[in-house]
Amino acid sequence: MYAVRRFAVRRSSGFLRIYRMFEGIIVFLDPVLRLVGYGRLERPFAFLERNFKGLLFDCKMCGQCVLSSTGMSCPMNCPKTLRNGPCGGVRPGGFCEVKPEMRCVWVEAWDGASRMPEGLERIRVVQPPVNRELEGSSSWLRVAREKAASLRQMRETPDPSRHMLARAFRRARQIEPAAAPIAAEPNAALAEHSVSERTAVFTKGESAAGKNNGGGNAKKKG
Numbered sequence: 001m002y003a004v005r006r007f008a009v010r011r012s013s014g015f016l017r018i019y020r021m022f023e024g025i026i027v028f029l030d031p032v033l034r035l036v037g038y039g040r041l042e043r044p045f046a047f048l049e050r051n052f053k054g055l056l057f058d059c060k061m062c063g064q065c066v067l068s069s070t071g072m073s074c075p076m077n078c079p080k081t082l083r084n085g086p087c088g089g090v091r092p093g094g095f096c097e098v099k100p101e102m103r104c105v106w107v108e109a110w111d112g113a114s115r116m117p118e119g120l121e122r123i124r125v126v127q128p129p130v131n132r133e134l135e136g137s138s139s140w141l142r143v144a145r146e147k148a149a150s151l152r153q154m155r156e157t158p159d160p161s162r163h164m165l166a167r168a169f170r171r172a173r174q175i176e177p178a179a180a181p182i183a184a185e186p187n188a189a190l191a192e193h194s195v196s197e198r199t200a201v202f203t204k205g206e207s208a209a210g211k212n213n214g215g216g217n218a219k220k221k222g
């Protein structure tokens with residue numbers, strides 16, 4: 001298994017491509033999957049994922065897969081289950097402090113990430129702590145379901161300008177969804193009085209500054 005895991009890291013770019021294709025198929029099948037019911041599909045998907053990823057990556061089914069951000073090296077194989085880089089105990093040659101016969105998961109992750117497009121950018125993104133409640137569930141299904149839901153939302157958005165903006169800045173939206181929001185704004189944010197209240201802060205500031213300057217000039221003149 002260890003040898004297969006290391007092989008997967010060396011082929012990280014190819015595995016990422018395969019995963020993206022697979023994810024696209026599940027997203028495409030969203031209408032069918034919704035008809036069957038995502039809840040019903042959870043167990044068969046988790047079973048497939050456990051076996052497939054267990055074989056290739058020694059997956060521990062944490063339920064929040066980050067393989068595409070860690071060069072296809074599963075961080076749950078770190079004896080300390082560190083999700084954001086190595087501890088301070090990496091041995092010379094890149095070996096693990098706790099299991100000296102094993103290469104540090106994060107040394108492998110850096111290697112895998114450097115072989116992937118944008119891998120070194122992605123590996124620097126700080127990951128949240130693992131939510132243990134999701135352990136054993138299918139990451140595949142969750143990610144695909146969320147992507148399909150957001151695409152559906154985009155299609156059903158009544159405001160076409162939002163839709164266009166989100167499409168034009170697809171990458172920006174991926175990294176920072178608030179940069180090109182597609183959700184409808186809450187009424188409080190759009191209410192006219194709210195806008196004038198907010199701008200009043202600046203206009204008051206400007207007029208106060210104008211008075212101060214004017215006053216200063218008048219004194220100078222005098």
Ligand code: SF4
Pocket residue numbers: 053057058059060061062063064065066067074075076139
């Ligand atoms: S990050 Fe989680 S889901 Fe992904 S391979 Fe590792 S244990 Fe499995």
